Each structure stands twice: as structure tokens, then as C-alpha cells.
Amino acid sequence: MIRRIGVLVSGRGSNLKALVEAIADGRLNAEIGVVISDRADAPALEYARQHKLPTEVSEFPTQGLMPARRRAQDHQILKLLSKHPSVDVLVLAGYRRILSPVLIDGFRDPRGYTRIVNIHPSLLPAFPGLGSYQAAFDYGVRVSGVTVHLVENDVDSGPILAQQAFSLEGLETALAVEAKGLEIEHSLYAETLEWFLAGEFDLEQRAGRLCVRPR
Numbered sequence: 001m002i003r004r005i006g007v008l009v010s011g012r013g014s015n016l017k018a019l020v021e022a023i024a025d026g027r028l029n030a031e032i033g034v035v036i037s038d039r040a041d042a043p044a045l046e047y048a049r050q051h052k053l054p055t056e057v058s059e060f061p062t063q064g065l066m067p068a069r070r071r072a073q074d075h076q077i078l079k080l081l082s083k084h085p086s087v088d089v090l091v092l093a094g095y096r097r098i099l100s101p102v103l104i105d106g107f108r109d110p111r112g113y114t115r116i117v118n119i120h121p122s123l124l125p126a127f128p129g130l131g132s133y134q135a136a137f138d139y140g141v142r143v144s145g146v147t148v149h150l151v152e153n154d155v156d157s158g159p160i161l162a163q164q165a166f167s168l169e170g171l172e173t174a175l176a177v178e179a180k181g182l183e184i185e186h187s188l189y190a191e192t193l194e195w196f197l198a199g200e201f202d203l204e205q206r207a208g209r210l211c212v213r214p215r
């Protein structure tokens with residue numbers, strides 16, 4: 001069975017490219033139903049067009065901290081999604097907006113978790129938010145990594161699907177840390193989505209938190 005994903009992007013699009021390549025070479029059994037960008041000039045959008053993927057743009061004024069604007073944008077995204085065959089899972093690939101409950105609850109599975117996946121450039125819960133490779137480098141940690149997780153209402157807080165650590169020894173700049181991290185992101189995301197989309201996982205409550213374990 002083909003699983004359909006929708007991809008939300010804002011920028012460079014290296015994770016989108018990695019997913020397209022993983023689908024092409026059979027590591028990820030999925031099809032991309034639509035790529036939605038919140039920026040008309042995002043290189044990720046251009047990449048999607050070049051690869052003949054359906055695309056949509058949801059340009060909104062800066063959200064700032066205004067929940068009403070977030071909700072309005074997410075309603076627009078749901079509307080854009082409805083123009084395409086329905087997607088099983090939303091994949092955030094460098095999407096820089098904070099999601100509102102409109103989208104999060106719109107993709108909530110009856111079993112309680114959301115079918116929205118994000119990739120974050122640190123070992124969460126360390127270094128949430130933006131600029132995490134730089135933050136890890138500046139802090140002087142010896143080990144950092146990459147996290148693939150489900151999206152919840154609190155930013156960067158949802159159930160963790162997968163993590164991969166790497167050593168910062170010998171990495172002399174934040175850019176070198178980022179390059180190492182991105183290399184991991186590009187394989188970890190497809191690998192994780194493959195088992196998540198196949199439903200090959202169990203749910204477990206630990207101290208009031210939903211945890212997801214691959215089988």
C-alpha cells in the first residue's frame with residue numbers, strides 16, 4: 001500500500017531532497033502528495049517544482065506570537081491540503097512556523113498521537129527552538145545529535161520517534177557541526193518515516209507522557 005505524505009517547507013529543502021531520493025531508491029515506501037511552503041521564494045519549493053511535485057504556497061504575514069494568526073494560517077493549510085488526495089502524515093522539513101491546535105488536532109490519530117512528524121537538529125529535550133547546531137557548538141557539548149519526533153502543542157516536545165547522536169570532537173566550527181548533523185538528518189528522516197508510516201510501533205505511557213517505540 002502506498003502511503004501519502006504532505007511536506008511543509010520554508011527554506012533550503014535539503015531534507016525534502018533527501019526524502020525524494022529515498023522514495024526514488026525504494027528506502028521510503030511513500031508518495032509525496034503535496035509540498036506546501038510558507039514562502040514563495042523558498043528554494044525547497046523550486047526543487048519541488050523541478051521534480052514535478054504538486055506545490056502550494058501559504059504566505060502569511062509574520063506570525064509573531066499571535067495565536068489567532070497561527071490558527072488562520074493553519075486553516076489555510078488545511079484548505080490547501082484538501083485540494084489534493086488526502087495525506088496520511090504531514091512531514092515538516094525545515095518548516096519555520098509554529099503549528100496551532102488547528103493543524104495539530106486536525107492530524108490527531110484516535111490513539112492520541114499526532115500524524116505530524118518533525119526533524120530537529122539536536123538531541124531533544126536539549127537545545128529546542130531555532131539555531132540548535134550553533135547553540136550546541138556555543139555551549140561546548142561533546143555530543144549532540146538529531147531527533148525525529150511527533151509534533152505536539154508545546155514546541156519540540158512531542159513523542160520521540162528516533163534519535164542519533166554524534167561526537168563534536170574535531171568539529172571546529174558551528175558550520176562543521178551542522179554539516180555533520182545534516183548528513184545524519186538525511187538518512188534518519190527517511191528511515192524513521194518508513195517504520196512510522198508502516199505503523200510498526202507500539203505506544204506506551206511513561207509518567208504521563210506518550211512514548212512511541214519502533215517494533
Ligand code: GRF
Nearest residue numbers: 012013014015094119120121
Ligand atoms: C534542518 O536542520 C532541520 O533539522 C531543521 O531545519 C533545517 C532544515 O533544513 N528543522 P532543510 O531546509 O531541510 O535543508
